[in-house]
Each structure stands twice: as C-alpha cells, then as structure tokens.
Amino acid sequence: MSIVNLSEIAERNAGFAAQVLEESGEDVRRCYQCGKCSAGCPVAFAMDYRPNRIIRMIQLGMREDLLNSRSIWLCGTCSTCTARCPRDVDLCRINDTLRVMAYREGIKSKVKNEVLMHDLFMKFILKYGRIYELGLALGMYMALPMNGIKDAGMGIELMAKGKLNLLPHKIKGAKELQQIAEAVKRLEAEE
Amino acid sequence: MKYAYFPGCSLHSMAAEYDHSVLEMCGRLGIEMNEIPDWNCCGASSAHSTNHLLSLAIPARNLSIAEEQGLDVVAPCAACYQRLVTVQHETRHDVKIKEKVNKVLGDRSYEAKNDVKSILDVLVDYGIDNLAAKVEKPLQGLKVASYYGCYLVKPPKICHVDDAENPMIMDKIMTALGAEAVQWPYKTECCGGSLLLSNPDIVLKLGRDILQVATDAGANCIVTPCPLCQPNLDTRQGQINSKYGTDYKMPIFYISQLVAIALGSHKNNMKLHKHLIDPTELLKVI
Ligand code: SF4
Numbered sequence: 001m002s003i004v005n006l007s008e009i010a011e012r013n014a015g016f017a018a019q020v021l022e023e024s025g026e027d028v029r030r031c032y033q034c035g036k037c038s039a040g041c042p043v044a045f046a047m048d049y050r051p052n053r054i055i056r057m058i059q060l061g062m063r064e065d066l067l068n069s070r071s072i073w074l075c076g077t078c079s080t081c082t083a084r085c086p087r088d089v090d091l092c093r094i095n096d097t098l099r100v101m102a103y104r105e106g107i108k109s110k111v112k113n114e115v116l117m118h119d120l121f122m123k124f125i126l127k128y129g130r131i132y133e134l135g136l137a138l139g140m141y142m143a144l145p146m147n148g149i150k151d152a153g154m155g156i157e158l159m160a161k162g163k164l165n166l167l168p169h170k171i172k173g174a175k176e177l178q179q180i181a182e183a184v185k186r187l188e189a190e191e
Numbered sequence: 192m193k194y195a196y197f198p199g200c201s202l203h204s205m206a207a208e209y210d211h212s213v214l215e216m217c218g219r220l221g222i223e224m225n226e227i228p229d230w231n232c233c234g235a236s237s238a239h240s241t242n243h244l245l246s247l248a249i250p251a252r253n254l255s256i257a258e259e260q261g262l263d264v265v266a267p268c269a270a271c272y273q274r275l276v277t278v279q280h281e282t283r284h285d286v287k288i289k290e291k292v293n294k295v296l297g298d299r300s301y302e303a304k305n306d307v308k309s310i311l312d313v314l315v316d317y318g319i320d321n322l323a324a325k326v327e328k329p330l331q332g333l334k335v336a337s338y339y340g341c342y343l344v345k346p347p348k349i350c351h352v353d354d355a356e357n358p359m360i361m362d363k364i365m366t367a368l369g370a371e372a373v374q375w376p377y378k379t380e381c382c383g384g385s386l387l388l389s390n391p392d393i394v395l396k397l398g399r400d401i402l403q404v405a406t407d408a409g410a411n412c413i414v415t416p417c418p419l420c421q422p423n424l425d426t427r428q429g430q431i432n433s434k435y436g437t438d439y440k441m442p443i444f445y446i447s448q449l450v451a452i453a454l455g456s457h458k459n460n461m462k463l464h465k466h467l468i469d470p471t472e473l474l475k476v477i
C-alpha cells in the first residue's frame with residue numbers, strides 16, 4: 001500500500017484552481033466538502049462526478065478528467081448547490097466556467113447532445129436574433145436519429161397544438177448581434 | 192404602472208398562451224407593457240455555457256434599448272428573467288465587467304440604471320391586497336401547488352424572492368385569488384427543463400417526482416411562472432405515465448392565466464386548448 005499525500009498533490013496542481021478562480025471569480029479552497037451541494041443536486045444520480053467531487057477535483061488539479069466529464073454537461077444550471085452552500089461557493093457558476101473551457105478547447109463531450117444543442121442554439125441566435133425552436137428540434141433529431149424516433153410523436157402533437165412556429169423570425173438587429181460576437185472574440189484575443 | 196416588456200422567444204412560440212395571458216392580466220390591472228422594440232433572444236443556457244462575456248452582452252442589448260425608454264424591464268419567462276437580472280447584477284457590482292460589456296456593445300451603452308423584474312415582482316409592486324380587491328371570480332375549489340422552479344428564485348444573491356427554499360409570494364397571490372395554496376416541499380425543485388432536448392430520460396424522472404409530491408400534498412393543479420417548467424410538466428405527463436405506470440392528469444397553469452381568470456377574463460380566452468392536459472373539468476368547480 002502506498003501513501004498519497006493529497007495536500008502535496010493539491011499544491012502541485014494549484015494552477016487549475018487558480019484558472020477557475022480567474023475565470024469564475026470562485027475560490028474552490030473555501031469548500032470544506034460537506035456534500036450539501038451533491039445532496040440537493042437534481043441530476044447527481046446521473047453524473048459521473050457528483051458536485052462536491054467536482055470541487056475536490058479542481059482542488060487537486062484534475063483538469064482533463066473534469067473537462068471530459070459528463071457531469072459538466074448534465075448540470076441543469078438550477079443553482080440549488082449555489083443556494084445551499086454554507087461556504088458560499090457558486091458551484092453553478094463554476095460548472096459554467098468548466099463548460100466554457102471545454103467548449104473553447106473543442107473537447108468532444110461524452111454528452112454529445114448538449115454540445116450540439118448549444119452549437120445550434122448559438123447559430124440561430126446570431127443568425128436570426130431569436131431562437132427557432134422547430135429548427136433546433138429538427139437539427140437535434142437529424143443528428144440524433146434515436147431521439148428523433150422516440151420524440152417524433154411529441155413533435156407532431158406540439159405542432160398540432162400550434163405550439164411551434166414553422167418559420168424563424170429574423171430581427172433587424174441580427175447584424176448587431178453578430179458584431180457583438182465579433183467584438184467579444186477580438187477582446188478575448190487581446191487579453 | 193408602466194414597464195418595458197421583454198416577452199422572449201418562448202412566449203412567442205411554445206408559450207404563446209403565457210404571453211397572451213400576461214398582457215390580458217396587465218390590461219385588467221391597468222399596467223402598461225411596452226414591448227422592447229426589436230428585442231433579441233436572452234441567450235438562454237447556451238450563451239452562458241459557451242462564453243461568459245457574450246452571455247452578458249447578448250441580453251444587455253435589450254436592457255440598453257429599455258434604458259433608452261427609461262423603463263424597468265419585465266421578463267415573464269423565468270429563464271429570461273434570470274439571464275437579464277444576472278447582467279444587471281454583474282454590471283452593477285463589477286466595473287470591469289461593465290466596461291467590457293459596453294465595449295462590445297459598440298454604439299450602444301448600458302448603465303444598469305433600470306431594474307429587471309419577474310412577473311411575481313410586478314404583482315408584488317401592484318400590491319397583493321390591491322389584487323385581492325379586484326377579484327371578480329374567486330378561484331374557490333382550486334388546490335394549487337405553487338411551483339416556482341429554479342430560475343426565478345436562484346441563485347438567491349441575484350434573484351430576489353422572499354426565500355429561495357420556501358418562497359411564499361406566489362402562494363400568497365393564489366390565496367388572494369381565493370384558491371387554496373397547498374404547501375409542499377418541491378416548490379423550487381428543478382424539473383430539468385433545460386435538459387429537455389438533450390436528455391429526455393432524466394427529465395421524465397424529475398417530472399414524475401414533482402407530480403407525485405404535488406399529488407401527495409393534495410393539489411389538483413400546479414401553477415408556474417416558467418415557460419420551461421409548464422410545457423415540461425404538461426406535455427410529458429403521457430410519457431411519464433407510460434414509463435412509470437402512473438395516472439397523472441394534473442393541469443399545469445401559468446400564473447397569469449389564473450390571475451386573469453380570477454379578475455374576470457373568460458377561461459375560453461386563456462388559450463387553454465394549447466395545454467395537453469385539459470383543465471376544463473377542473474375549472475368547472477370555480
Ligand atoms: S456545499 Fe459548498 S462547501 Fe459543501 S461540498 Fe459543496 S461546494 Fe463544498
């Protein structure tokens with residue numbers, strides 16, 4: 001049996017925690033591993049690493065494991081963990097930051113549907129200025145035929161109820177949104 | 192009372208009945224809603240999952256237009272509300288963020304002078320006693336489980352409701368309308384709405400739990416201010432029933448539908464036919 005000194009590992013890998021702090025404003029050193037976040041998380045049962053482990057893994061510098069995890073994409077951003085943390089750690093915000101990092105680095109998530117959905121979403125927002133739900137649904141179903149078959153009946157039912165618009169609505173300011181996105185890219189490249 | 196109105200994408204598609212009933216409710220209360228001209232999508236969960244600054248700048252365009260109108264902004268959609276109020280909060284509390292947002296907004300400016308309000312805030316501003324005084328058709332017989340969802344109440348530092356774990360605002364509104372506000376522990380549990388397209392199986396479990404706890408508490412309907420929660424709980428009941436062998440037929444209302452009906456709007460004018468679970472039988476009791 002070998003002895004692992006976690007404090008040493010945490011110290012050696014402090015760079016990742018510092019990067020998370022820089023991008024999210026959240027200091028994971030505050031966490032004392034009470035587990036309250038995981039106890040209240042509605043999707044913890046489906047996660048590969050539960051919320052309190054996410055924080056512990058940041059402390060230990062386990063960057064690759066986290067950016068490749070299912071957990072960061074399964075998080076439904078409900079902020080229950082954040083609301084309940086006795087140490088004022090905004091875990092929901094940290095998950096945002098981890099997703100942003102993974103997305104920026106083009107890491108192919110194990111929860112492919114999520115990344116695909118965000119891609120399509122952003123495409124529609126920047127193109128039309130508004131969400132085009134039917135286009136989103138069709139895009140998802142074309143890429144994920146299994147889901148499509150399971151959910152096709154639901155789509156037809158919703159359309160019959162007049163719940164989905166057939167055509168996208170384009171706003172006048174769509175161009176302006178594209179310019180905003182360009183400006184964000186430029187600013188981030190400068191930094 | 193006069194506000195800038197931000198309907199958001201859901202209220203112009205899946206949740207058209209929410210849009211319609213909010214405007215109907217406000218009309219009856221003499222609250223003026225001026226739709227923000229040429230508003231854009233708030234960015235939803237996709238913007239903040241992929242780029243933080245962009246997730247602030249996209250909704251800031253709307254707030255900036257409303258600021259030109261000199262009005263506080265009302266976003267009935269709980270998810271839009273959370274995105275907009277986050278921008279307001281971050282720009283008010285972080286000068287660097289404010290600078291960056293303004294830089295990428297180009298010719299526009301956003302000073303975060305106006306407030307962002309939820310549909311519950313609007314009713315609180317109006318006054319719950321004043322609302323009670325306007326009731327023409329008390330909702331007697333309705334046993335309502337007030338379901339707030341996540342986005343309108345959390346995170347508590349940004350979303351300012353009375354209590355993030357056991358909010359009472361909507362319960363008080365229901366009581367003012369003459370309904371019974373059933374007390375239950377799942378008021379702010381997540382329904383998984385944001386995972387609907389990508390992970391339907393998780394969503395069915397979360398929906399089942401919420402419907403079961405509401406049923407056990409004796410509710411005969413659920414009311415919500417969230418256009419992710421409403422369709423999620425309404426349209427999935429069939430799938431939930433076949434997966435779990437249950438028999439839920441729980442009508443799910445938007446808060447504005449119940450307020451408008453209590454204020455005298457005819458129920459046939461509430462676009463209730465858009466709901467998959469038909470509330471007609473239930474509404475006969477009032
Ligand atoms: S609730 Fe807060 S302190 Fe407790 S384990 Fe989670 S992040 Fe750490």
Ligand code: SF4
Nearest residue numbers: 041075076078079081
């Ligand atoms: S924000 Fe994410 S991690 Fe936190 S409780 Fe909700 S789903 Fe779980």
